[in-house]
Amino acid sequence: MSIGNLAIFNNRAGYRAGIDDYLFEKLNRLSLETIVNREILKNTVKVNLKHATYYQPITCRNLKLLLNEAHKTRSSFDHFIDIGAGKGKACFYAAKHFKFRKITGVEFSHGLVKIANRNKLIFGDRNVSFLSEDAADFLLPRGKCLVFLYNPFNDVILEKFISNNYTHFKEYESLIAYAYDVHRETLLVNGFRTLFRSAERKLSLYQLRSHFQKQR
């Protein structure tokens, strides 16, 4: 590992990458680990940047933990969807280590979607696709989804996303897997219940309460 890479691995908010992250990137010949800050995102994002965090990839360890917890609920998911997919790490990891029929990454930076698609050429198709869309306008597809969020944005966009997809969550009982869950309160006040939480890691899993009625 070069000095440059070491700096990247240590300069993170929240989760610190480990050797498994380094190996996942290198052995699959992907480009995932370099952080993209908001200054750079500005070049490829037109709206809602002020509500966004920035690109840093989830660690294999935390994603694995969350996906295992989601599978413990004995749900059968049609679709894994990463909202704010960046360069696609969570999608590739889910494709490699878990069985989902379909995997989609939604990302509002055209530049990052380009990198994710370049990664996909190397990784192979494996039912993974990337959409260049803003989460604030994105509608979840039919079927039970495992919706993954790694602290992509603030409560403003989270609230919009939930509100636009409220009917979906009610009909399909999809789950939200939230990493670095700093805006979890937004989910709770909008009718979601916690199925799992690790306070130490800030990882959690939610489902909309079946009898919850949204106030209009």
Ligand SMILES: C[S@@+](CC[C@H](N)C(=O)[O-])C[C@H]1O[C@@H](n2cnc3c(N)ncnc32)[C@H](O)[C@@H]1O
């Ligand atoms: C912390 S990164 C997580 C990347 C990826 N999910 C992972 O775990 O490796 C958050 C990502 O969310 C994206 N993002 C932020 N706001 C967004 C929005 N409104 N719509 C879509 N993507 C957004 C950012 O560009 C960034 O790539």
